[in-house]
Amino acid sequence: GAGVSQTPSNKVTEKGKYVELRCDPISGHTALYWYRQSLGQGPEFLIYFQGTGAADDSGLPNDRFFAVRPEGSVSTLKIQRTERGDSAVYLCASSSTGEAGELFFGEGSRLTVL
Amino acid sequence: AQSVTQLDSQVPVFEEAPVELRCNYSSSVSVYLFWYVQYPNQGLQLLLKYLSGSTLVKGINGFEAEFNKSQTSFHLRKPSVHISDTAEYFCAVTTNAGKSTFGDGTTLTVKP
Numbered sequence: 001g002a003g004v005s006q007t008p009s010n011k012v013t014e015k016g017k018y019v020e021l022r023c024d025p026i027s028g029h030t031a032l033y034w035y036r037q038s039l040g041q042g043p044e045f046l047i048y049f050q051g052t053g054a055a056d057d058s059g060l061p062n063d064r065f066f067a068v069r070p071e072g073s074v075s076t077l078k079i080q081r082t083e084r085g086d087s088a089v090y091l092c093a094s095s096s097t098g099e100a101g102e103l104f105f106g107e108g109s110r111l112t113v114l
Numbered sequence: 115a116q117s118v119t120q121l122d123s124q125v126p127v128f129e130e131a132p133v134e135l136r137c138n139y140s141s142s143v144s145v146y147l148f149w150y151v152q153y154p155n156q157g158l159q160l161l162l163k164y165l166s167g168s169t170l171v172k173g174i175n176g177f178e179a180e181f182n183k184s185q186t187s188f189h190l191r192k193p194s195v196h197i198s199d200t201a202e203y204f205c206a207v208t209t210n211a212g213k214s215t216f217g218d219g220t221t222l223t224v225k226p
Contacts, residue, residue, distance in 0.1 A: 003157075031212060033213075033214075040123075040218065040219075041219070042120075042206075042218045042219050043158070043204070044216075045214065045215065048213055050212070056212070056213055058213075059213075091157070093158075095212075102148075102160045102163065103148075103150075103158075104159075105150075105157040105158040105159070107157040
């Protein structure tokens, strides 16, 4: 498809389990972003990739969160030892340049930790 | 660091009435300003943006916003709303470094 694709759209897991969330950006977009959105709040920045490298990972809340983008296209957000507080919608966005450019968002992956 | 405050969490309005959604920001560096809209069960999409030049910017669906540097505001307006404008609206600021900071959103509900 032409837009940003995120899978799974919904994920229910148990506390302590490992989770992977995938993002397939718009073809040719060099910048990729992960955000987290809790109920009643705006998107909260997690990490930003320019190409294969993480240009800014200052938003990752702790070392249980990790993200990769090995070939500069698809990205995976990995969450270890999930906690109930990790429950949120995880949003991926891509941009053609990464510099004050428009963000194109996917529909998000809703994570529920029981 | 940057921060964004959307002054109204919910705005109810009748169809064909004008509406203003307020956004204030703070930043120690120059920023670019955006409004995004999220319709029910859809992803966020760009409504309009201010990068430079004229402080009045026009976006999709008849929306416009005015950048006011002295008041650090970027309020969103529409002279006559439709039922289909019912959605969540997010104001965001972005620096040259690429990271965007979002407000907590304003829910616009247009009633018949």
